[in-house]
Amino acid sequence: MDDFFSRITLIDVHQNLIRNIVSLKASEDLFDDLTDDPDERALAQQAESDANPYLYQSHSPEIHRPFEEAIWFNAIIWPFRNWRISRFSDGSFGVWYGSDTIETTVYETAYHWYRGLLTDAGFNKERVVIERKLYSVRCRAALWDVRHLLEDYPLLIHKTDYSFTQLVGSRMHREGHPGLFTASVRHEHGHLYALLNPNVLSNPRHHSYLTYTLEDGQVIVEKTQGEVWLEIGVYEM
Secondary structure, eight states: OHHHHHTOEEEEEEEEEEEEEEOOOSOOOTTTTTOSOHHHHHHHHHHHHHTOHHHHHOOSOGGGHHHHHHHHIIIIIHHHHSOOEETTEESSSOOEEEBSSHHHHHHHHHHIIIIIIIHHHTOTTSOEEEEEEEEEEEEEEEEEEOGGGTTTOGGGGOSSOOHHHHHHHHHHHHHTOOEEEEEOSSSTTOEEEEEOOGGGEEEEEEEEEEEEEEETTEEEEEEETTEEEEEEEGGGO
16 A cells, blocks of 8 residues: 555646536425424524535625525535445545546446446336436646556456545545545546545536436436437446
């Protein structure tokens, strides 16, 4: 491991990245289970807003801020508040994953949708449809670049064994590094950005919607309803 870390280089990233998540179409009052009194809910919302650093960064009129904040939360903050075991995390901290192309995010998320959620739930033989929402998010950070180490350390891109990459992620997190730039495991020639610090991400904007349909051993991806954009065979995953 010491040799690996001694060979890491840095890359200065100043660009937009794509974040691909399950579509959240319905808004929700987060405080309606605490009280039935609308004045008390408003007070709780105000207290939450006062403690929210995003609102201090916003210069938009107040009427637009709830919509901005929802985008900011969904596109940036969600994985830092909802920790999951993943390629670079053992589940004890959050990691934000994105890419510089839509196609790479599709290959990555389609794999986890099919191999994780659907297969684990026993729905991998049925026709299933899910909506996805894409955001464009600005990244400004000096990231660990490990692409030149992939040949010497093949566990960096192993399809199922995350033991090595989780050690890498744990050290990044422990030492306060903002993130890492590497090759995508699911999409040939694609790149993956694994970020551990939300402060290097900003200016989230809604980009587009996608629809994934699992049918006849294929994940069919549509940008426009009824028009197939991409097909991914589940046995290729």
